[in-house]
Amino acid sequence: xxxxxxxxxxxxxxxxxxxxxxxxxxxxxxxxxxxxxxxxxxxxxxxxxxxxxxxxxxxxxxxxxxxxxxxxxxxxxxxxxxxxxxxxxxxxxxxxxxxxxxxxxxxxxxxxxxxxxxxxxxxxxxxxxxxxxxxxxxxxxxxxxxxxxxxxxxxxxxxxxxxxxxxxxxxxxxxxxxxxxxxxxxx
Numbered sequence: 001x002x003x004x005x006x007x008x009x010x011x012x013x014x015x016x017x018x019x020x021x022x023x024x025x026x027x028x029x030x031x032x033x034x035x036x037x038x039x040x041x042x043x044x045x046x047x048x049x050x051x052x053x054x055x056x057x058x059x060x061x062x063x064x065x066x067x068x069x070x071x072x073x074x075x076x077x078x079x080x081x082x083x084x085x086x087x088x089x090x091x092x093x094x095x096x097x098x099x100x101x102x103x104x105x106x107x108x109x110x111x112x113x114x115x116x117x118x119x120x121x122x123x124x125x126x127x128x129x130x131x132x133x134x135x136x137x138x139x140x141x142x143x144x145x146x147x148x149x150x151x152x153x154x155x156x157x158x159x160x161x162x163x164x165x166x167x168x169x170x171x172x173x174x175x176x177x178x179x180x181x182x183x184x185x186x187x
Contacts, residue, residue: 001088001111002121004129008136009103012147014096017104018072020143021092024064030138035059043067046082060084085113106136 010017020026024045028037036048047062061082067089068076078089090108097103110128112121 001109002125002128003107003109004132005105005107006129006132006136007103007105008140009097009101010140010143011101012143013100014072014094014102016147017094017102017143020139020146021075021094022069022071024066026142028064030135030142043069085117087111087113104136104139106132106139108132 024039025037028034028045028047031047031049033049034047035050038046038048040046043066045064047064049060049062050057062079063082064077064079066075066077068074070076073094075092076089077091078087080087088108088110090106093105093107095103095105108128110121111117
């Protein structure tokens, strides 16, 4: 199993941060390759993502279950890729650290199964923290941008990062795959 924890400070009141955190579609929108987020009920959703690895582009479906909503400070979730031996979970822990400031701690666990799991987990262990840090930054930037008046918001959104982007980078690192966008090596 691979685990990481990232902490980010958001310049916004905890109730405003919670307004974003309690909307599963908001979380899904931060995932690279997001095609659709089907909300099944208050706790369950199915995310459809288009993922490119090397020359292969495929669609994956991820079942996401919120195990506990405890706002405005805590959310615990699990997920499972449909048809792939990958599952995991994590948490969102928020604390008001001052007026208009919230600290958010994101914890993520990824576990693969099958004969290749030990290899990709060993190779991915150093990459997951980097990608989680990027995701936490995107979360912060998105919430802070929503809080700003439209005329002060940044014209360029921050690049997206997430588990599937991490998996794509891992694949490229292991196999030296070519980019599906340019046809060139991504080194």
